[in-house]
Amino acid sequence: MAKSFRLGPGLKARLERVARAEGTSTSESIRRAIGRYCEQVLGxxxxxxxxxxxxxxxxxxxxxxxSGEAFRRVLRRNRRQPA
Incomplete structure (x- = not known):
């Protein structure tokens, strides 16, 4: 799925530095960052x-x-009822 968004000049420069440091493309760095963010929020x-x-x-x-007493009552009740 392709998405388009704008980055400010400061964030763009930081993203490019991250991509160079990781030896990946900026797109891959963005995918990784989004994946980590989703894990942080949802995982x-x-x-x-x-x-x-x-x-x-x-x-x-x-x-x-x-709780043990209540569980025993349920088991007894279920045992009495034909399946």
């Missing part, structure tokens, strides 16, 4: 993106202690 794990909100809420608690 990050959820937990690091939620660090500012993890742990600030409080719940009623006790659910983890009762």
């Amino acid at each position: 990050a794990a959820l937990a690091p993106r939620l660090t500012d909100v993890i742990g600030i809420g409080r719940g009623g608690g006790g659910r983890a202690r009762r």
Whole structure:
């Protein structure tokens, strides 16, 4: 897919320096940079993106202690129903 965009003179010069340093074309340098940016935005794990909100809420608690009991009830109920 071809795209067209404008670069300011400063960014154009920096891009050309990067391409020379990497030994690639400016197009390849742009593709790599876009790929890294997409990974940064979309590929990050959820937990690091939620660090500012993890742990600030409080719940009623006790659910983890009762999860085994609830799971057993579901299994018993499913066992009784014919498949």
